[in-house]
Amino acid sequence: MSIALLKKSITIYKPIFLWNILVSLLTAVFFILNGFSQPGIYSFAIFIKLIGWSFSAGIYFMFYQSTAYFFKNQGIGFRKIMLNLVLYDLFFFIGILVASSICRDFLSTVLINFLQTAKY
Amino acid sequence: MQGLSIDSVNQFFADREVLSSVYLNCKIGEVVGLLGRNGSGKSTLLQIIFGSVKANFKHLNINNKVYHKGYQSKNLSYLPQDNFIPDQITVLQAVDTFCKKQKAELKQIDFVTNHLSAKFYNLSGGERRFMECLLMIYSDTEYILLDEPFSQLSPLWIEELKKHINKEKAKKGFILTDHYYQSILDISDRVVLLHNKCNYTINNADDLITHGYLSGFTA
Numbered sequence: 001m002s003i004a005l006l007k008k009s010i011t012i013y014k015p016i017f018l019w020n021i022l023v024s025l026l027t028a029v030f031f032i033l034n035g036f037s038q039p040g041i042y043s044f045a046i047f048i049k050l051i052g053w054s055f056s057a058g059i060y061f062m063f064y065q066s067t068a069y070f071f072k073n074q075g076i077g078f079r080k081i082m083l084n085l086v087l088y089d090l091f092f093f094i095g096i097l098v099a100s101s102i103c104r105d106f107l108s109t110v111l112i113n114f115l116q117t118a119k120y
Numbered sequence: 121m122q123g124l125s126i127d128s129v130n131q132f133f134a135d136r137e138v139l140s141s142v143y144l145n146c147k148i149g150e151v152v153g154l155l156g157r158n159g160s161g162k163s164t165l166l167q168i169i170f171g172s173v174k175a176n177f178k179h180l181n182i183n184n185k186v187y188h189k190g191y192q193s194k195n196l197s198y199l200p201q202d203n204f205i206p207d208q209i210t211v212l213q214a215v216d217t218f219c220k221k222q223k224a225e226l227k228q229i230d231f232v233t234n235h236l237s238a239k240f241y242n243l244s245g246g247e248r249r250f251m252e253c254l255l256m257i258y259s260d261t262e263y264i265l266l267d268e269p270f271s272q273l274s275p276l277w278i279e280e281l282k283k284h285i286n287k288e289k290a291k292k293g294f295i296l297t298d299h300y301y302q303s304i305l306d307i308s309d310r311v312v313l314l315h316n317k318c319n320y321t322i323n324n325a326d327d328l329i330t331h332g333y334l335s336g337f338t339a
Contacts (some may be wrong), residue, residue, distance in 0.1 A: 008217070066204070069200050072172060073197050073204070077192070118215065
């Protein structure tokens with residue numbers, strides 16, 4: 001992992017990063033609503049993240065033709081790129097979870113109010 | 121022996137054999153021209169060397185070390201036929217990425233200096249191709265594979281590229297292929313023809329007629 005590679009990855013794979021952040025936010029909602037205490041929700045969240053990462057690989061291949069040689073000319077192949085993308089995303093995800101656990105009371109109130117407003 | 125060599129390359133696409141026991145090598149200080157008709161496997165061979173296409177069989181050696189994929193050596197650059205630098209990258213970022221050692225030399229070229237802050241999507245097709253060719257020629261690696269570097273370029277820029285290749289070949293090895301065969305003959309120290317799935321050494325233009333690459337009188 002390197003900061004230079006992170007910068008290049010963000011510049012080039014913006015859609016993948018955005019997708020992963022959206023999935024992370026969605027997953028965080030499950031954690032907040034259920035109070036970090038139910039194992040079933042944890043499993044479901046991890047399942048969603050895994051599906052999210054497999055979609056990331058799909059998005060990567062959509063951009064493969066225009067970006068693969070850019071990285072391969074730097075000696076970086078598909079596995080390394082995907083591994084880095086997943087690692088960076090894990091950091092983002094953990095960050096979101098930590099932030100949401102700190103602000104849990106506030107977020108759960110806001111989210112429940114939001115969901116109730118949306119319902120009616 | 122220092123150099124790049126690939127041996128016993130066999131490649132099939134479905135049932136069709138494209139390359140059979142092909143051998144190619146390149147040393148530092150050498151420009152190897154690769155010619156062949158459409159579909160003869162020139163680009164495939166370069167992609168196999170670089171590692172973006174998996175061959176049915178091959179033995180790749182770069183500076184006395186065997187590699188499964190050439191790019192993993194971090195000593196091999198490849199210019200593909202299509203644009204490969206993402207649109208949102210600026211010329212300066214690309215120079216910093218690929219040409220750390222020869223940044224100063226590259227920045228002496230007027231075209232590069234004038235477009236340093238431009239993003240690649242702001243360049244025309246020809247300008248983009250020329251810039252990508254320069255980036256690969258001046259890249260930090262010792263071996264450079266150029267797939268149709270002269271396509272989309274005006275004659276003046278083709279001549280300029282040839283000058284840059286000649287300048288850089290003292291410290292690098294080049295393998296290049298193009299359909300502008302006269303340019304390839306002009307610039308290459310050695311020419312290899314891919315024909316009938318095999319490689320043939322070409323000593324002069326007559327050999328190209330003999331092997332059916334160029335039309336000519338036959339006995």
